[in-house]
Amino acid sequence: MDAKALAPGIKPGRLDGELIAAGFSDLHPPLDGHEAHVAADRCYFCHDAPCVTACPTDIDIPLFIRQISTGMPEAAARTILEQNILGGMCARVCPTETLCEEVCVRETAEGKPVEIGRLQRYATDTVMAKGVHPFMRAAPTGKRIAVVGAGPAGLACAHRLAMKGHEVTIYEARPKPGGLNEYGIAAYKSTEDFAAREVDWLMQIGGITLREGQVLGRDITLDGLREAHDAVFLGMGLGGVNALGVSGDDREGVTDAVDFIADLRQVSDLAALPVGRDVVVIGGGMTAIDAAVQSRLLGAMNVTLVYRRSRERMAASRYEQDLAASKGVHIICGASPVAVHGNGTVREVEFEFTDDDLAPTGERFRLPADQVFRAIGQTLVGEGLPELSGRKIAVSGAGRTTVDGVWAGGDCAAGGDDLTVTAVAEGRDAAEDIHARLMG
Amino acid sequence: MADLTTNFVGITSPNPFWLASAPPTDKEYNVRRAFEAGWGGVVWKTLGEEGPPVVNVNGPRYGAVWGADRQLLGLNNIELITDRPLEVNLREIAAVKRDYPDRAVIVSLMVPCTEEAWKTILPLVEETGADGVELNFGCPHGMSERGMGSAVGQVPEYITMVTRWVKQYSNLPCIVKLTPNITDIRKPAMAAFEGGADAVSLINTINSITSVDLDLFAPEPTIDGKGAHGGYCGPAVKPIALNMVAEIARDPEMPGLPISGIGGVTTWKDAAEFLALGAGNVQVCTAAMTYGFKVVQEMISGLSQYLDDKGMTLDDLVGRAVPNVSDWQNLNLNYVTKARIDQDACIKCGRCYAACEDTSHQAIDMSEDRVFTVKDDECVACNLCVNVCPVEDCITMERVEAGATDERTGTVVPAEFGDWTTHPNNPMRRTAAE
Numbered sequence: 001m002d003a004k005a006l007a008p009g010i011k012p013g014r015l016d017g018e019l020i021a022a023g024f025s026d027l028h029p030p031l032d033g034h035e036a037h038v039a040a041d042r043c044y045f046c047h048d049a050p051c052v053t054a055c056p057t058d059i060d061i062p063l064f065i066r067q068i069s070t071g072m073p074e075a076a077a078r079t080i081l082e083q084n085i086l087g088g089m090c091a092r093v094c095p096t097e098t099l100c101e102e103v104c105v106r107e108t109a110e111g112k113p114v115e116i117g118r119l120q121r122y123a124t125d126t127v128m129a130k131g132v133h134p135f136m137r138a139a140p141t142g143k144r145i146a147v148v149g150a151g152p153a154g155l156a157c158a159h160r161l162a163m164k165g166h167e168v169t170i171y172e173a174r175p176k177p178g179g180l181n182e183y184g185i186a187a188y189k190s191t192e193d194f195a196a197r198e199v200d201w202l203m204q205i206g207g208i209t210l211r212e213g214q215v216l217g218r219d220i221t222l223d224g225l226r227e228a229h230d231a232v233f234l235g236m237g238l239g240g241v242n243a244l245g246v247s248g249d250d251r252e253g254v255t256d257a258v259d260f261i262a263d264l265r266q267v268s269d270l271a272a273l274p275v276g277r278d279v280v281v282i283g284g285g286m287t288a289i290d291a292a293v294q295s296r297l298l299g300a301m302n303v304t305l306v307y308r309r310s311r312e313r314m315a316a317s318r319y320e321q322d323l324a325a326s327k328g329v330h331i332i333c334g335a336s337p338v339a340v341h342g343n344g345t346v347r348e349v350e351f352e353f354t355d356d357d358l359a360p361t362g363e364r365f366r367l368p369a370d371q372v373f374r375a376i377g378q379t380l381v382g383e384g385l386p387e388l389s390g391r392k393i394a395v396s397g398a399g400r401t402t403v404d405g406v407w408a409g410g411d412c413a414a415g416g417d418d419l420t421v422t423a424v425a426e427g428r429d430a431a432e433d434i435h436a437r438l439m440g
Numbered sequence: 441m442a443d444l445t446t447n448f449v450g451i452t453s454p455n456p457f458w459l460a461s462a463p464p465t466d467k468e469y470n471v472r473r474a475f476e477a478g479w480g481g482v483v484w485k486t487l488g489e490e491g492p493p494v495v496n497v498n499g500p501r502y503g504a505v506w507g508a509d510r511q512l513l514g515l516n517n518i519e520l521i522t523d524r525p526l527e528v529n530l531r532e533i534a535a536v537k538r539d540y541p542d543r544a545v546i547v548s549l550m551v552p553c554t555e556e557a558w559k560t561i562l563p564l565v566e567e568t569g570a571d572g573v574e575l576n577f578g579c580p581h582g583m584s585e586r587g588m589g590s591a592v593g594q595v596p597e598y599i600t601m602v603t604r605w606v607k608q609y610s611n612l613p614c615i616v617k618l619t620p621n622i623t624d625i626r627k628p629a630m631a632a633f634e635g636g637a638d639a640v641s642l643i644n645t646i647n648s649i650t651s652v653d654l655d656l657f658a659p660e661p662t663i664d665g666k667g668a669h670g671g672y673c674g675p676a677v678k679p680i681a682l683n684m685v686a687e688i689a690r691d692p693e694m695p696g697l698p699i700s701g702i703g704g705v706t707t708w709k710d711a712a713e714f715l716a717l718g719a720g721n722v723q724v725c726t727a728a729m730t731y732g733f734k735v736v737q738e739m740i741s742g743l744s745q746y747l748d749d750k751g752m753t754l755d756d757l758v759g760r761a762v763p764n765v766s767d768w769q770n771l772n773l774n775y776v777t778k779a780r781i782d783q784d785a786c787i788k789c790g791r792c793y794a795a796c797e798d799t800s801h802q803a804i805d806m807s808e809d810r811v812f813t814v815k816d817d818e819c820v821a822c823n824l825c826v827n828v829c830p831v832e833d834c835i836t837m838e839r840v841e842a843g844a845t846d847e848r849t850g851t852v853v854p855a856e857f858g859d860w861t862t863h864p865n866n867p868m869r870r871t872a873a874e
Contacts, residue, residue: 044789
């Protein structure tokens with residue numbers, strides 16, 4: 001181990017470029033043609049298949065797998081994309097182990113499900129590699145719709161509306177579209193700039209204008225959008241991050257995991273991205289896992305993920321927990337932060353063990369840290385929004401908000417899991433509802 | 441280890457596994473390797489009469505049908521008989537037989553349908569020391585266009601005629617190889633029997649087109665844009681071969697006619713099935729072509745273990761299932777079964793439901809939480825659910841005992857046997873004598 005790897009503080013280049021590149025390569029490499037045939041042959045073509053029921057976008061999984069097995073991946077892709085226009089990204093990031101593959105009858109029987117996610121990727125990659133966009137726009141309707149946010153919900157909504165012949169303008173706060181596909185999600189799940197390529201491919205439908213750098217409340221307002229459009233879809237996600245709420249939260253070295261992940265996704269040379277030697281990640285969801293694993297892959301020597309409740313209650317799936325463990329992340333459950341110590345810069349984080357109802361046990365410990373990531377949830381930001389339910393926009397039916405002519409979906413809307421695939425389903429369904437309302 | 445020594449029409453071999461007449465037995469080099477690997481015998485690839493050797497196509501000779509993981513399920517070929525000079529083959533046969541006296545060496549023959557042609561070649565074969573001859577009346581492609589192979593095998597009178605010549609001009613045991621490309625296998629078998637054949641071997645390959653190239657619009661294998669039917673073999677043909685073997689084995693007109701079983705034998709179990717249906721030994725080709733000669737070692741160990749487990753000798757096995765091969769009209773209509781689903785084994789895929797609901801008797805119920813149960817009042821015991829279920833022994837057919845009521849028919853299951861010949865719905869039924 002060389003001096004760079006051992007150096008304290010937040011430093012770039014802890015590992016050499018080749019090691020970093022290997023670590024950040026495809027988590028699940030693509031199937032080749034023969035592998036796909038063999039994998040597809042394992043599907044039993046179940047009646048009223050449980051995997052379809054488990055898929056938030058209701059993809060006809062047995063049908064698309066059968067299409068792969070007969071040598072027609074393009075037809076398979078169409079089956080997938082008709083239900084989920086971001087089927088390519090979902091094939092990469094869906095927690096299939098808690099969705100379709102969890103209920104696969106071969107998981108029940110053998111503990112080894114049909115590899116639905118990888119087969120979906122095989123089909124969608126085939127179509128995207130050909131540059132083919134399998135859908136056509138309907139005749140123009142003359143209706144104009146504003147979509148706020150170019151993340152999974154907004155893109156799915158915009159595509160479906162454009163396909164129906166409407167004119168769509170997407171207002172995106174960031175410099176690039178894609179939302180969490182572009183700025184969130186571990187890099188090893190979206191290699192080779194896939195998120196951007198998928199958006200380019202999606203936009204081939206036509207009829208969608210993308211306006212970047214448009215922040216709701218700063219550059220645009222909901223009232224303004226309503227005046228200029230026939231309908232508005234809000235899909236801007238969660239822009240804020242929860243604070244730790246302990247003393248020392250503002251010390252140097254304490255940052256939001258989402259920012260670290262976004263930097264990591266945007267940097268051109270990963271070896272140039274600084275990371276701590278002793279990293280502590282606080283949280284138990286996917287963001288926490290992604291930050292912890294990627295810290296290790298950048299060369300952090302000690303990465304500890306601390307979650308306040310029991311392991312069973314972590315939002316990250318068991319598969320993701322095991323992935324983190326396999327990369328050398330140390331997971332501690334049942335401990336809450338009580339203070340961040342240090343002289344200006346963080347030096348230690350102090351935790352107290354808690355029971356599953358978060359009652360303190362009085363037993364405390366400290367972890368050395370030169371970098372701390374907050375990953376304890378995100379919050380909706382913005383003013384003049386429709387009524388909230390809890391901390392998110394209240395919706396009924398297919399994403400209808402309390403404001404007439406305004407729909408919402410994805411992470412900013414109440415209900416549903418905060419998953420890419422759920423956001424896609426909500427965006428798509430809201431688009432159908434908007435279409436029915438405008439054309440009805 | 442059970443003794444697998446076989447005596448087939450007076451020819452002994454250390455086991456009942458012979459390589460069939462085909463490319464694996466084309467020359468000395470291969471046959472020596474086969475014997476070293478453990479094969480009990482070979483039928484040397486078919487010799488033709490003296491003269492310019494036959495020529496083969498120079499494009500692909502084989503076509504195939506595969507499973508998803510490229511498992512070879514069926515193979516077809518358009519290869520002809522040996523394309524090597526007669527004297528070379530005869531010399532090599534003699535050399536091999538001399539070095540492997542305990543193995544069976546049979547020579548497959550195909551010469552034109554004239555007495556002279558057979559009279560000429562038989563002494564040459566006898567001189568090699570070979571154990572017997574097999575008459576190739578089965579090859580369905582190429583040679584048949586020239587009046588040989590299956591062109592002979594499809595005309596019973598020719599079979600009898602040629603078999604008689606062979607028995608007249610040679611003392612060697614004569615095995616007649618039959619083509620399946622006929623309507624009733626018993627007719628050519630009977631013709632061989634009447635001609636004095638010592639045994640029949642079957643099946644030869646089946647006329648087939650394995651696939652069509654959908655860009656060239658030509659059958660495969662494709663030679664310069666065209667294809668011709670080939671002979672189909674391999675695991676896919678086994679059920680057809682088993683039936684034909686059984687048809688001959690149970691025919692009272694040909695009592696005791698020895699049979700060499702051929703057709704898709706890939707494992708010890710396949711071989712045991714042929715033997716149980718009356719074959720005295722088996723011949724193998726596609727399995728060796730797929731996996732190499734070593735594959736026989738599994739066949740030997742598997743058959744030995746099976747016989748040991750059963751406490752049977754090889755002779756006990758041969759023909760053991762023949763008495764149970766019957767006609768439909770003699771099947772017991774009072775044998776009533778119902779499908780039973782083992783809920784612990786069920787993985788809830790619903791294939792039984794889809795099959796029964798869409799294509800059978802709507803006899804399986806599916807609950808909201810995917811529990812599948814059989815409706816006894818609808819189940820006709822067709823067995824389709826068993827066949828489509830991916831879990832072995834999850835669905836079984838359980839007998840409804842005599843005296844119990846069949847819920848489907850509402851009638852009590854009789855204890856006595858009752859088949860179609862005596863069934864009241866049969867206008868031709870036999871009635872007991874007054």
